Amino acid sequence: MAGAHEDPAMAVGTAPVSASHASAAARSGVLIMLIGMLMFSLNDVMGKWLVATYSVGQVVLIRSIAAGLILAPFLWLSGLKGLVAVERPGLQIARVTASTAEVFAFYFAVVTLPLADVMTYWLAAPIYVAAVSPLVLKEHVGWRRWTAIAIGFVGVVIALEPSSQAFTLPALISILGSMFFAFMMVSGRSLRGTPDTTLAFWQIVGAALAGLFWAPFDWTPLKPLDTALLALLGVVAMIAHVLVNRALKYADAATVAPLQYTLLFWAIIFGWLIFGDVPRLSMVLGAGLIVASGLFIFFREQQLKRQGRLKG
Secondary structure, eight states: OOOOOSOTTOOSOSSOOOHHHHHHHHHHHHHHHHHHHHHHHHHHHHHHHHTTTSOHHHHHHHHHHHHHHHHHHHHHHHOSGGGTSOSSHHHHHHHHHHHHHHHHHHHHHHHHSOHHHHHHHHTTHHHHHHHHHHHHTOOOOOHHHHHHHHHHHHHHHHHHOOSTTTSOHHHHHHHHHHHHHHHHHHHHHHTTTSOHHHHHHHHHHHHHHHHHHHGGGGOOOOOHHHHHHHHHHHHHHHHHHHHHHHHHHHSOHHHHGGGGGHHHHHHHHHHHHHHOOOOOHHHHHHHHHHHHHHHHHHHHHHHHHHTTOOOO
């Protein structure tokens, strides 16, 4: 799935910088983040294209192997000891399970649903995170954010367009997948002491094992071009993650994190140009409410952090 959920608290550095240098860094961060979101979108497009021919297990397996090969040098440089001696192993296992389920859910969903529909459901994940924060993270949520959360859920319902025809299994899988993604975001907040490379490694291992189990039951002989595209899935996803991390080093989260919603723009454009998907009016309206509520929640949290508290 496309999207970035790394720690937004990463800073450019501790040394003072001039206003002009800070402005240039922020512009660089914005550009890099936009490219990163485009890379995630291309990854999603290739995934949707390939699951039309190959099984989800097969796609996930080869994608995971390619991503693991790209990550291997970074793991070697950072040391292998940190891969085993991890904090809160129970939560780590739960997070890997959720990330594996999220990947499979995304690819199962895009087999039949338009890319923009699936992306709309996934972009609701920050709303779920805000809703469960009082219970899981013990964060206080005031009436403003509760209102935004309610509006976001209304957006999900509108996008889902509940009816006997629209409320299908792929739509349900999309909702569950976005909830698994939300759990990844929540658990990521609780595992900030774990290096990104360690989190990524175990996510890749979990997906690869699930793909290895699933793929033999529905294996399609690979074509040379498709083999390259399958391997490119993992490479593009890893590059996208690197770009997002780099963007957060150049600019603060308040500047670059909202740019994740450009994923929906690309999903609509690529879905129309490549797959001939014309967005439904209900999806567009629902997506607008989801994006608006997500942005409000994000900026409200940033405001409260600057004030040194997390209320309202």
